[in-house]
Amino acid sequence: MIKASNETRLVSEFTLKFTGNWIIDLGMLGFFNLLEEIYEWNFLETQKRIKENEEIVYYGIFPFAYICSEIKRKGSAIPKKIIKDFVNEIYKREFKSKKEIFNFTWENYITKAATDHWKDYIISKAIDENKDKKFIKGTPETLKSLIKRMEDFEKEFIRKNRDEIKKFLDKERKFQKFKYEDIKKFQDTPIKFKEYGKEFVKNAEEFKRIISEVDAYLDKKWDSEVISNKNIPKERAIFYRIPIANKYYTNFLFFQPKYTHEKQKKELYYAIDSKIKEKDVLGRIDKTINKFLASYDKAVNIYYTPLKTKYFIDIIPYLFIYLLCFDRAFEYYRNIGYLVFYSNDIFATYKVNKRLRLRKSKIESEDDPNSIFRSTWQTVIDTIIEMESWWVLENLYLIKYADLSKTQRFIDVEYMGISRLQATVLIDEDLRRNLNQRLQIDEDKYKWLFEEFIKNKPLISTIMNHLILRLNQETKQRKIQPLLYSLALEAELFPEYGFTHLFEDPISLNTKLDELVPRIKKSRKKMDLARKDIKKLLSESIRENNAPHLFSIIRRQNKYSFANSLLKLIISSQEKDKRLIRHLNDYIFHEIIQNDETWIYYALGLFMGFIGG
Amino acid sequence: MKYVKKPISTKDYDEIKIYTKKAFENIGSETYRQRLIYKLLNTAKVNNQNDFFSSLLRALNSRKDDKNVKRLSRKLEWLYPLSSANFEKVAYSIIMGIMAVRGE
Numbered sequence: 001m002i003k004a005s006n007e008t009r010l011v012s013e014f015t016l017k018f019t020g021n022w023i024i025d026l027g028m029l030g031f032f033n034l035l036e037e038i039y040e041w042n043f044l045e046t047q048k049r050i051k052e053n054e055e056i057v058y059y060g061i062f063p064f065a066y067i068c069s070e071i072k073r074k075g076s077a078i079p080k081k082i083i084k085d086f087v088n089e090i091y092k093r094e095f096k097s098k099k100e101i102f103n104f105t106w107e108n109y110i111t112k113a114a115t116d117h118w119k120d121y122i123i124s125k126a127i128d129e130n131k132d133k134k135f136i137k138g139t140p141e142t143l144k145s146l147i148k149r150m151e152d153f154e155k156e157f158i159r160k161n162r163d164e165i166k167k168f169l170d171k172e173r174k175f176q177k178f179k180y181e182d183i184k185k186f187q188d189t190p191i192k193f194k195e196y197g198k199e200f201v202k203n204a205e206e207f208k209r210i211i212s213e214v215d216a217y218l219d220k221k222w223d224s225e226v227i228s229n230k231n232i233p234k235e236r237a238i239f240y241r242i243p244i245a246n247k248y249y250t251n252f253l254f255f256q257p258k259y260t261h262e263k264q265k266k267e268l269y270y271a272i273d274s275k276i277k278e279k280d281v282l283g284r285i286d287k288t289i290n291k292f293l294a295s296y297d298k299a300v301n302i303y304y305t306p307l308k309t310k311y312f313i314d315i316i317p318y319l320f321i322y323l324l325c326f327d328r329a330f331e332y333y334r335n336i337g338y339l340v341f342y343s344n345d346i347f348a349t350y351k352v353n354k355r356l357r358l359r360k361s362k363i364e365s366e367d368d369p370n371s372i373f374r375s376t377w378q379t380v381i382d383t384i385i386e387m388e389s390w391w392v393l394e395n396l397y398l399i400k401y402a403d404l405s406k407t408q409r410f411i412d413v414e415y416m417g418i419s420r421l422q423a424t425v426l427i428d429e430d431l432r433r434n435l436n437q438r439l440q441i442d443e444d445k446y447k448w449l450f451e452e453f454i455k456n457k458p459l460i461s462t463i464m465n466h467l468i469l470r471l472n473q474e475t476k477q478r479k480i481q482p483l484l485y486s487l488a489l490e491a492e493l494f495p496e497y498g499f500t501h502l503f504e505d506p507i508s509l510n511t512k513l514d515e516l517v518p519r520i521k522k523s524r525k526k527m528d529l530a531r532k533d534i535k536k537l538l539s540e541s542i543r544e545n546n547a548p549h550l551f552s553i554i555r556r557q558n559k560y561s562f563a564n565s566l567l568k569l570i571i572s573s574q575e576k577d578k579r580l581i582r583h584l585n586d587y588i589f590h591e592i593i594q595n596d597e598t599w600i601y602y603a604l605g606l607f608m609g610f611i612g613g
Numbered sequence: 614m615k616y617v618k619k620p621i622s623t624k625d626y627d628e629i630k631i632y633t634k635k636a637f638e639n640i641g642s643e644t645y646r647q648r649l650i651y652k653l654l655n656t657a658k659v660n661n662q663n664d665f666f667s668s669l670l671r672a673l674n675s676r677k678d679d680k681n682v683k684r685l686s687r688k689l690e691w692l693y694p695l696s697s698a699n700f701e702k703v704a705y706s707i708i709m710g711i712m713a714v715r716g717e
Contacts, residue, residue, distance in 0.1 A: 560701045564658050571650050571712060582716035589709045594626055
C-alpha cells in the first residue's frame with residue numbers, strides 16, 4: 001500500500017475531490033465505501049483506477065458494485081469468484097463506448113450476481129404470499145405447476161410427519177404450512193436418520209428433491225433467458241426484474257417494483273449518465289435528499305440551502321452516482337443511529353470514518369453517551385497528525401440521522417464543529433500534544449483535556465480534581481506540562497480578554513488569534529520557571545508539608561492568604577541565588593498580587609512546584 | 614475612618630514596590646528586614662492597617678532624610694487612608710518591595 005502520509009501531499013492530484021456541498025460530498029464518500037465493500041479497494045486504489053480509466057469505473061465497476069451491494073443488504077451473498085471474474089474480464093476487454101461497458105456489465109455479470117437473490121425472491125413470494133401476490137406477472141405455467149406439486153406434497157408430508165417436522169424445524173405451536181425459511185432449512189440442513197426415523201427421512205428426501213427441481217428450473221430459466229441475453233421475452237419482463245429495494249430511495253427509479261428488467265437497466269444507465277432530465281424525477285430526488293435538511297422554521301444552521309439537483313446536474317459529472325451512494329457514507333451504531341464524520345477534505349473524511357468503523361465495537365460497548373464524541377475526536381486527531389492536514393480542523397461535522405425505517409420524512413441531523421479559536425489553539429503541535437492527555441480525577445475516572453476544551457468546559461476544575469489525587473498520592477500520573485499548558489491556555493482565554501464576541505470584526509479577531517498561541521506559550525513558560533524556582537528554593541520536606549495547606553487556600557480562592565503563606569516560606573529560605581529570588585518576586589507580584597482576574601491560574605502554575613513530577 | 618476612593622493604577626503599585634525596595638536597600642540588615650517582613654505579613658493577614666503602617670513607618674523613620682524614603686512617604690501619604698481591598702494590594706506591594714532587596 002502507498003504510504004498515506006506521502007500521498008496526502010498529493011491531495012491536489014486526486015481525480016475526485018469534494019465539492020463543498022455536504023450531500024454530494026458524502027455521496028462521494030459513499031461511492032468510495034461502496035467500491036471498498038465489494039472490491040476491497042481502498043481510497044487511493046479507487047482514485048488511481050478513476051484516473052486510469054474513468055469510464056470503466058463509472059459504467060462498469062460502479063453499477064456492478066451497486067447492485068451487488070443492494071443484493072447483499074437483502075441478505076443474499078455474492079460469490080467472491082463472480083466479483084473477481086468480473087474485474088478481470090472488464091479490464092481485459094476493449095470497449096467502443098460507455099454504453100457497451102454498461103451493457104456488458106449488466107448483461108453478463110449483474111445478472112449472474114443476481115441469480116440466487118432472484119430465485120430466493122421468486123420462491124419466497126410463491127410460498128409466503130397469498131392469492132394475487134403469490135405469482136409475479138408473467139410467471140411461467142411450468143413454475144406454477146412445480147410450486148403446486150411442492151405444496152401438495154407438503155400437505156401430505158405435514159399430515160404424516162407432523163411431530164418430526166415440528167422437532168426438525170423447532171416449532172412449538174401448531175402450523176398448517178411451511179414458510180419460506182422452513183423450506184430453506186430443508187434445503188440446507190442434512191437430516192440425520194437416527195434422530196427422526198425412516199419414514200420422515202424418506203419423505204424429507206423426496207421433498208428436498210422437489211425443491212431442487214424448482215430451484216433447477218429457475219436456474220435454467222434465468223440462465224437461458226436473462227444472462228447474456230439482450231432480448232428478454234416481453235411477457236416475462238416483470239418476472240425477471242432484479243428484486244432490489246432501498247429504504248432510503250424507496251420506489252425510486254430502478255427500485256420501483258413495477259419496472260421491468262429492461263427498464264431497470266435503462267434507468268440505471270440514465271442515472272449514471274446523468275440523463276435524468278424529467279422534471280418529476282428530479283423533483284423526487286430533491287424531495288428524497290431534502291429530508292436531511294431541517295425545515296426553514298427549525299433551521300438554526302444557515303450553511304446549507306436546499307439542494308436542487310437541476311442546478312448541479314451539468315456541473316458535477318456523475319452526480320446521480322454520488323446521490324445514490326449517499327446512504328453508504330453512513331455507518332449504523334447501536335444506541336446512536338446512523339452516523340458519518342464530515343470535513344472539507346475528502347481523504348481526511350474517508351480516513352476518519354474508516355477508523356471510526358474499526359472502533360465501532362468499542363464505541364457501541366460503552367455506556368457513556370459521549371463515547372462517540374470522544375472516539376471521533378481521538379480519530380480526527382490521530383488522522384490529522386498523521387496526514388498533517390491541519391486545515392481540516394476548522395471544518396468538522398458529525399452528521400447523524402435517526403432510524404430511517406420508521407418515518408422517512410423526519411430525519412435528525414446534528415452538526416459538530418469547533419470554533420476558529422479552538423482550531424487555532426489545536427493547530428499548534430505543543431498545545432495539541434499536551435491537551436491530548438487523559439487526567440485521572442477519581443479512582444477510576446479520567447477526563448480528556450482535549451474534550452473538555454472542545455466542549456468549552458473549564459479545564460481548571462479538572463486540574464483541581466486531579467491535584468487532589470496527586471496530593472493524596474492516589475494517582476500514578478506524574479506529568480506537569482499538560483497541566484501548565486491547560487492553565488496557561490485558560491488564563492489567556494479568560495472571558496475578559498474578549499474572545500467571547502461571536503460577531504467580532506474578523507480582521508481584529510484574526511490579529512488576536514495570531515497572537516494567542518505565542519501568548520499562551522509565554523504564560524506557560526513563566527509558570528514553568530516559577531515552578532522550577534520553588535522546587536529549587538524549598539526543600540522537599542517543606543514543599544510536601546506545605547502543599548495541602550496552600551492548595552486549600554487556592555481552592556478557597558483567597559489570593560492574599562495564598563501570597564501571605566507563600567511569602568513566609570520564601571523569606572525563611574536561605575537561598576543565595578539572587579536571580580532566582582528576583583524571578584520569583586516578579587512573578588508573585590505581577591501575576592498574582594497585581595492580577596485580579598487570572599491570578600489563580602498562575603498560583604496553580606507555581607503550586608506545581610510543590611508537588612512531585 | 615473616612616477615606617476618599619482614589620483610583621489606584623497598576624503603575625501606582627509598581628511605584629510603591631520600587632520605592633520601597635530603594636528605601637529599604639539602606640535600612641537595616643537582612644535579618645532585620647526578614648523580621649520586619651514577618652511582622653508586616655502578620656498584620657496584613659488580619660487586615661490591620663494601623664499596626665501595619667506603624668511598623669513600617671517606624672522602620673522608615675530611622676532614615677527619614679533618605680530621598681527614596683521621602684519618595685515612598687509622599688506616595689503613601691497620597692494613598693492614605695485606604696479601603697481594605699486596596700490596603701491589601703498596597704501592603705503586599707510594600708512587602709514584596711522589601712523582599713526584592715534580597716534579589717539585588
